[in-house]
Amino acid sequence: MSKFAQLSFQKDGMNKELAGFFQGMLENGAVEAVLVPMAQAKQGVRLSLVTSAEHTAPVDPFAPIAAVSGAKIASSLTARPSGRKLAMVLRPCEIRAVVELSKLKQVNLDDVLLMSVDCLGRYENTDFAKFQEQGGTSESFLENAQAGKTVTADFDIAGACQICEFPSADNVDLRLAAIGAGNGSVFIEAVTSKGKQALEKSGLQPGAAPAGRDEAVKKLTAARTEARDKKFSELRKEVNSFEALADKLSACINCYNCRVACPVCYCKECVFVTDTFRHTGDQYMLWADQSGALKLPNDTLFYHLVRMTHMSLLCVGCGQCTSACPNDIDLMPLFRTCADKTQARFSYQAGRSLEEEQPMAVFKSDELMEVTGQVK
Amino acid sequence: MSEFEPQIVAFFCNWCTFTAADLAGTSRLSYPPNLKIIRVMCTGMVDPKYVTKAFLNGADGVLIGGCWPGDCHYMNGNLKARRRVANLTEVLKQYGIDEQRFWLRWIAASEGTMLKEVADQMTARLKELGPSPLRTIGQMAM
Numbered sequence: 001m002s003k004f005a006q007l008s009f010q011k012d013g014m015n016k017e018l019a020g021f022f023q024g025m026l027e028n029g030a031v032e033a034v035l036v037p038m039a040q041a042k043q044g045v046r047l048s049l050v051t052s053a054e055h056t057a058p059v060d061p062f063a064p065i066a067a068v069s070g071a072k073i074a075s076s077l078t079a080r081p082s083g084r085k086l087a088m089v090l091r092p093c094e095i096r097a098v099v100e101l102s103k104l105k106q107v108n109l110d111d112v113l114l115m116s117v118d119c120l121g122r123y124e125n126t127d128f129a130k131f132q133e134q135g136g137t138s139e140s141f142l143e144n145a146q147a148g149k150t151v152t153a154d155f156d157i158a159g160a161c162q163i164c165e166f167p168s169a170d171n172v173d174l175r176l177a178a179i180g181a182g183n184g185s186v187f188i189e190a191v192t193s194k195g196k197q198a199l200e201k202s203g204l205q206p207g208a209a210p211a212g213r214d215e216a217v218k219k220l221t222a223a224r225t226e227a228r229d230k231k232f233s234e235l236r237k238e239v240n241s242f243e244a245l246a247d248k249l250s251a252c253i254n255c256y257n258c259r260v261a262c263p264v265c266y267c268k269e270c271v272f273v274t275d276t277f278r279h280t281g282d283q284y285m286l287w288a289d290q291s292g293a294l295k296l297p298n299d300t301l302f303y304h305l306v307r308m309t310h311m312s313l314l315c316v317g318c319g320q321c322t323s324a325c326p327n328d329i330d331l332m333p334l335f336r337t338c339a340d341k342t343q344a345r346f347s348y349q350a351g352r353s354l355e356e357e358q359p360m361a362v363f364k365s366d367e368l369m370e371v372t373g374q375v376k
Numbered sequence: 377m378s379e380f381e382p383q384i385v386a387f388f389c390n391w392c393t394f395t396a397a398d399l400a401g402t403s404r405l406s407y408p409p410n411l412k413i414i415r416v417m418c419t420g421m422v423d424p425k426y427v428t429k430a431f432l433n434g435a436d437g438v439l440i441g442g443c444w445p446g447d448c449h450y451m452n453g454n455l456k457a458r459r460r461v462a463n464l465t466e467v468l469k470q471y472g473i474d475e476q477r478f479w480l481r482w483i484a485a486s487e488g489t490m491l492k493e494v495a496d497q498m499t500a501r502l503k504e505l506g507p508s509p510l511r512t513i514g515q516m517a518m
Contacts, residue, residue: 242471246517291515301518308426308467342466363455365445
């Protein structure tokens, strides 16, 4: 059973309470460092690594922004671990990517207290700046988004978030629970024994569970799942041929930002930047000769198909690919729709469990008989 | 107009299927010349990139031939290949290249006749299906 502790606050006091909680965790030695979203000096919110209890004041874990995927940061911090106890406060999509990276030994969770925030979505980076300019705060966002109002002026939460069915994360030690918590409070939910110990050490008193949470999470999940399925079927109709796919990707400039931003594009060195793809002038001429003309940079469709083959099994649907595209190609629906098929083929769901083996990491002799259709 | 001749890129494992092709040859079995055979050491080294690239460059079909499960010269390369083929099929299928154009078959070194049969069947199937949809797009759109 989970244990809950309630943080109550007056209007505009949420982050102060949360800062107090993290301060308590650091002071009482529950952890030695916290990775948590923090307000920057002028504007914007970024994940920050806090090691001093006196520096927790700017925390803003519910800020609707994920400038880069926290899973990549988690990898930087833990792949070669420091040995210090670290709490990581991440969004559900980032947690799911962390789960996948941990199976790939690119995240090490040994000294980590994994914490998630309830997520109602994030704004694109430029939209978040506008959101802040207009006086938006995490509190106002949580309140409005729970009432179904995520549209602010001329922008909405990221497309990935609009179809994300994971407002609350699994596989964590602690959850910062805001959905269904009621205005003026958030709950800290200790899920694992590690989480319970940390909650005890933080100095907060356990209390009642938020009454409306389960219901609210379920409702939101159902609505987002419906939106997701609608998006899938629309996209499958629209992009059902290579021609349509090439059209969709026609603005691509082969900058590979989407794979840089992707938390589960796990290769240390991407084949597309190796010598394999450094060709001689002769070679280009030959290709041009073959069909009379060759678009350059070439291999655009090839690159995206290879990425689909490679990482769609681990795709967590965070939408960082769309966010990173300098030419506004909406890649996320393409990859999520593909991931839906590839993951289903192996009854796999990226980020669901730390124990499930990644599909390309295992094989059996008596499986997938339909591929060859041959029986000896 | 002459009949459509499909181009099939065939990745054959050195130990089983390529040897079967050799056997088919020495046994004087004739099979369609539509297969362009690439000899690889194991189906486990057929990177999905090779298959994707073959289709993008206009192949009408891709055939991967390897040892039966349990017979792999490298213990389990063929089992890895089967997972990769299943995965890649799911990707390509969404855009119009499905199992009818992308085959994985187990053909042992002694099964020269099966090699001929598979080559016949695949060529005939692709003749029915017609050219790959990727042929019409051309390099200017890729």
